Amino acid sequence: MINVHSTCRTLEERSKAKNKIDVSRDDCPIRHLEHVMATVSFDYSRCRGAVEVYLISPSGTKVVLLPKRYNDAFITHSNPGTFTWTYKVVHLWGENPIGKWKVLLKVDSMIVSAELKEWYLTLYGTSSNPIKG
Numbered sequence: 001m002i003n004v005h006s007t008c009r010t011l012e013e014r015s016k017a018k019n020k021i022d023v024s025r026d027d028c029p030i031r032h033l034e035h036v037m038a039t040v041s042f043d044y045s046r047c048r049g050a051v052e053v054y055l056i057s058p059s060g061t062k063v064v065l066l067p068k069r070y071n072d073a074f075i076t077h078s079n080p081g082t083f084t085w086t087y088k089v090v091h092l093w094g095e096n097p098i099g100k101w102k103v104l105l106k107v108d109s110m111i112v113s114a115e116l117k118e119w120y121l122t123l124y125g126t127s128s129n130p131i132k133g
Contacts, residue, residue, distance in 0.1 A: 018116060019102055019103050019104065019116055019119075020100050020101065020102050021100070021101045021102075021119075021120075021121060022099070022100050022101075023058070023097050023098055023099060023100075023101065023121075023123070024098065025098055028097055028098065028123065029127050030097050030123055030124075030125035030126065030127060031096055031097075031098075031125070031126070031127050031128075031129075032094055032095075032096065032125050032126050032127075032128070032129055032130055033092050033093060033094065033095050033096075033097050033123060033124070033125040034090075034093060034124045034125045034126065034130075035088060035089060035090045035092070035093070035124050035125075036055075036088075036089040036092055036097075036121055036122070036123055036124070037086055037087070037088055037089075037121065037122040037124075038055050038065060038086070038087045038089060038103070038119065038120075038121055039084070039085070039086040039087075039119060039120050039121075039122075040053055040065065040066075040084070040085060040087070040103055040116070040119045041082065041083070041084035041116075041117040041118050041119065042082070042083055042105055042114050042115060042116050042117055043080070043081070043082050043114065043115045043117055044080060044081060044082075044083060044112055044113070044114045045080050045112050045113040045114070046078050046079060046080055046111075046112055047078055047111050047112045048072060048081065048083050048112070049068065049069035049070065049071065049072025050068060050107060050108055050111045050112040051066070051068075051083070051105055051106070051107050051112060051114045052064070052066060052067055052068050052105070052106040052107070053065040053066035053103065053104070053105055053106075054103070054104040054106065055087075055089060055101070055102070055103055056101065056102040056103075056104065057092050057095055057097070057099075057101060058095075058096065058097065058098060058099025058100055058101060059092075059095050059096065059099075061091065061092055061095065063089050063091050063092065065087045065089070065103075066085070066087070082117065084117075094130070094131070097123050097125065101121060103116065103119050
């Protein structure tokens with residue numbers, strides 16, 4: 001298990017790399033993922049269910065962590081707040097975790113605004129190929 005974090009930094013750093021985490025070979029002995037735990041925290045202006053969250057692996061695989069949710073957007077959570085949740089991702093099984101990871105927030109700017117506060121990954125896997133044994 002490897003923990004990798006991205007937290008709020010100075011404004012300059014935030015605008016450049018807040019939504020990216022670079023996993024290097026020196027930091028991570030894993031070469032084949034089993035699963036990933038992604039914890040994402042963001043502030044929203046209202047209608048939190050109108051915010052979608054995506055994780056993009058170094059291989060370019062785009063995973064939906066949080067889809068748009070109508071009932072959560074317009075009925076139960078219409079006030080501003082902070083949303084923090086941990087997602088288990090098995091869609092990336094077998095991928096190499098080395099490289100740049102990205103998290104993206106997608107919003108309908110007519111309904112809501114959102115800002116990523118922090119996020120981190122916990123990677124689970126093995127150094128040897130599980131298919132070859």
